[in-house]
Amino acid sequence: MSPPLSPPSPPVELGEAEGFGDARIDRLVVEPLAGAWEAALRDRGVRLSDRALRFRGELGLPNDRPIVMSGHQPGVWHPGILAKHMGVEAASRRWDAAGAWVVVDQDEVASWNVAYPAVARGERGVERLVRGVVKAEGFVGRDVPALRASAIRLGDVNASPATASVRAGLQGIRGAIERRAGAANAAEQMAGAARELMAIGTGGPSAATGTSDVSDTVRWFMASAIARTGLFAGLIERMRRDARACADAYNAAVARTVVEGVGVQMLISREDGAAELPLWRVGSAMGSRRERVYADMLGSAGEGELLPRGLMMSGVLRLAGCELFVHGLGGGGPRGYDRVTERWFEYWLGAEEGRLAPVATVSATGWLGLPEWEGRVASDADVAAAVWRRHHARHDPKMLGDEAGAVEKGRLLREIEALHGRGERSARAFRAMHDGLASVREGRTGEMNRYEGEVEGARARRAQLDVVQERSWPFALYEEWQMTELRSELEKRMGGE
Structure with missing residues (x-):
């Protein structure tokens, strides 16, 4: 060699x-x-x-x-x-x-x-x-x-x-x-x-x-x-x-x-x-x-x-x-x-x-040299945070502005925990909780769309980061x-x- x-x-x-x-x-x-x-x-x-x-x-x-x-x-x-x-x-x-x-x-x-x-x-x-x-x-x-x-x-x-x-x-x-x-x-x-x-x-x-x-x-x-x-x-x-x-x-x-x-x-x-x-x-x-x-x-x-x-x-x-x-x-x-x-x-x-x-x-x-775009980008962490918020908003009525829904979810969770997650009563409470969450989402489509938009926006800004950093x-x-x-x-x- x-x-x-x-x-x-x-x-x-x-x-x-x-x-x-x-x-x-x-x-x-x-x-x-x-x-x-x-x-x-x-x-x-x-x-x-x-x-x-x-x-x-x-x-x-x-x-x-x-x-x-x-x-x-x-x-x-x-x-x-x-x-x-x-x-x-x-x-x-x-x-x-x-x-x-x-x-x-x-x-x-x-x-x-x-x-x-x-x-x-x-x-x-x-x-x-x-x-x-x-x-x-x-x-x-x-x-x-x-x-x-x-x-x-x-x-x-x-x-x-x-x-x-x-x-x-x-x-x-x-x-x-x-x-x-x-x-x-x-x-x-x-x-x-x-x-x-x-x-x-x-x-x-x-x-x-x-x-x-x-x-x-x-x-x-x-x-x-x-x-x-x-x-x-x-x-x-x-x-x-x-x-x-x-x-x-x-x-x-x-x-x-x-x-x-x-x-x-x-x-x-x-x-x-x-x-x-x-x-x-x-x-x-x-x-x-x-x-x-x-x-x-x-x-x-x-x-x-x-x-x-x-x-x-x-x-x-x-x-x-x-x-x-x-x-x-x-x-x-x-x-x-x-x-x-x-x-x-x-x-x-x-x-x-x-x-x-x-x-x-x-x-x-x-x-x-694209300095005007430097403040219009997102990192992987920004995308992950937006995805986390969207996911948790589906399961947390409070994030959608529904305080009553959040209280009801808390009550059903305590009932499920008291029943140790077993038996028909626990199953009914579990179904009721998810039915309630679905109802909250249906009534708060504007808020859900906002979280979805945050994810789409973060991903679009992340794609812009790749272009700026190329x-x-x-x-x-x-x-x-x-x-x-x-x-x-x-x-x-x-x-x-």
Whole structure:
């Protein structure tokens, strides 16, 4: 396994704010410390293997400098993913490295669905803070056609963006997607839209000029391009010769690695014993859906139809594509899912041949800023209290304003207690008490409706709390100064100041 670069550094809490509704980037994680990043980039960058030189050349990546790499599925990501890209940019500039970003285009993701905070007008004109969605049918991927602008629609016609920055961000997202309706596929369309939005809305090198691309510091490429490399073909041939060795090594790595968060599933053989492999098969026709790959399918797959799944992709890229790979909280760290990849490649290829580039971790979260809603939310305790009051109001006439009913209930309770809850007299008293309570409720429907309304209101305000406290909105919805602050802090963490 690749040794850890260094002990993790503590997260940085950014920005002072009076309440949780105030706009700010509030948490930045960069692990390990900058010195370990520099050491990793200088360590392997000076002795590239022939395998790495060929692989990088086939992907269009430079081979004259060390490479720091990251990536994600195409989309307008939350600040944590954006922070990875900014981290790659900062590290590249700081240590004269090349930055690379892999667009995971072989996955099928619902990137068209863009969540945003919205204000909806409900019954009696009452405004509610809700989670709106701009969406379109289908997935984003290499084998999905680009989306026409007419297919994009708001999820709730009665909801409007909660702030000016959200409204502007949604318009920017839609415009960036529309301008790429002629892209070769949906993945390239969404990736291009993200690049444009990053260039003009995150305080980067292109922001001042309004150009429509991110800095040349980071080279973007599609993950499906890996399938056309000699290294990938060689690993497929190795699977063809001994699929069971690959699958067994993979499953052993899964079994022996503790992973937090999203778990890694084992490869499951078919009933006939054919080993499942960490690949997707996707037909050459546009619109083809991906399918799992088993050992007996390797010989029949057409050129370019076999694509790497997640761990296979990161393993190949860390094997020969970079000196340092930047993950988020899920993949990085001592219990990130890519620790499985390290063990798998070691078990499968051997400790030396399967040695992977080390991993760093970058992530961030940010409050969008909805202070006007801060006093219009409820906690779980508030909801529980409202539910308690509604429940007890059904059994306590006094809570419904019926003093006589409360006295009668007390009398019947004492009678039941005196009879020790046994016999027909006790049963009659018990029935009489509940009949009396039902009668009180029927006569006090207004009061009961008030308690019911308290529960509904508390639950609605609790839902608003989730929206106010959400810290992972698409980055284009945030104020530009927030993204600029994030970039500046990352530069500081890399020692650029």
